[in-house]
Amino acid sequence: MTARMLLLSWGDSAVAGFIAGGLAVGRDPGPARIAFVATAAEPYAEASWSVEERARLIKGGYELTDVDLGATQGEDLRVVLSGMDVLYVGGGNTFYLLDKVRRSGLDALLPRQFDRGMLYIGLSAGASLMGPDVEPMAIMDDPSVAPDLVSTEGLGYLAEVPIPHVASGLYEPEVFDGAIREFGGRFSLRLLRDDEALLVEDGDVTLIASF
Numbered sequence: 001m002t003a004r005m006l007l008l009s010w011g012d013s014a015v016a017g018f019i020a021g022g023l024a025v026g027r028d029p030g031p032a033r034i035a036f037v038a039t040a041a042e043p044y045a046e047a048s049w050s051v052e053e054r055a056r057l058i059k060g061g062y063e064l065t066d067v068d069l070g071a072t073q074g075e076d077l078r079v080v081l082s083g084m085d086v087l088y089v090g091g092g093n094t095f096y097l098l099d100k101v102r103r104s105g106l107d108a109l110l111p112r113q114f115d116r117g118m119l120y121i122g123l124s125a126g127a128s129l130m131g132p133d134v135e136p137m138a139i140m141d142d143p144s145v146a147p148d149l150v151s152t153e154g155l156g157y158l159a160e161v162p163i164p165h166v167a168s169g170l171y172e173p174e175v176f177d178g179a180i181r182e183f184g185g186r187f188s189l190r191l192l193r194d195d196e197a198l199l200v201e202d203g204d205v206t207l208i209a210s211f
Contacts, residue, residue, distance in 0.1 A: 003110075003157050004201050005120040006210075007127035009164035010091075010194035012056055014210035015121060018199070019062075023085055024117035031063045035084040039069045039100045040092025040125040043145040053090045053123060062086075069104040077104055081113050091124030091164075094137040095146040098129060098154065107155055124164045127198070129154055131161035131190075136183040139175050140165070158198070158205065160190040168194045 006018040019032050036054060041047035057064055065080065072080060081087065087110075089097070101107050114120070122130055128137050135152040143149070154161070161183075166176055176191060183189060190198065197210035 002202060003114040003120060004117075005122065005130060005157065005198075007130060007158075007162050007192075007198040007200065008121065008123040008210055009127070009162075009166070009192040009196055010123065010168065011197070011210040012123075014197050014199070014208055015057075016060060018121070019086060019119060022117075022119045027085065031061055032085045033063045033065065033083065034086040034088050035067045035081060036064045037067050037069060037087070037089045037126070038092075040090060040094065040097035042070075043093045043096050043142075047092060050090050050092065053088075057088065069100040069106060073104040077106060078109050081109060081118065082116075084118060086119045086121060087113070088121045089123070089126030089129065091126060093141045093145050094125040094128045094134045095141055095143045095149055095152070097125045098134055098152070099146040099149040101129065101155070102149075110155070127162040127164060127192075130157040131187075132156050132159065133161060133187060136161050136163060136179055136187055136189060139163075139179045139182075140171060158190075158200065160188045160205075162198060163189050163191045164194070166191045166193050 004022050038050045041050035128134055131154045133152050134154050195211045197208050199206045199208050
């Protein structure tokens, strides 16, 4: 299985090129079809960033299908994903997102979807989800919003844990220094500024600009 992924902190300038270069040969012509998952934003009464994420994709000319992991699960979710070129998983609470990903069966569906050429874009929580464990995200996300989450083990498509929003102004620098002290001995951490992204292709991970 080869997963082609773009993992964002916030900036999205790399999105268009990633999608254009990764669309499967022979697909039907027309706008790229994106399954948009805003599940991670659900614990927040106001999640303006999620609205912005969605609006940016629509402005890019893509065809969006909103996917609620609480309502679309198992075989229904597989059918939806099978018609998509891209799975976009947005930001919010990483622990809540991981719990919903497992309960919906999305984690089990991803290998076959990647095999058929589906692209993955994850922003913030959607990026951290793909690492070996999400425990280090406790520096910015509240684990208690997912009380039934039995393990913080991530989906494991990366050897490193992406930590977004470094030097963004959203968090004090001491937050990230603390993350290194607390978690750096157990996990390999990849700290990302909001103008950076990780491009994952053929098992290779490249740090790229994404303003």
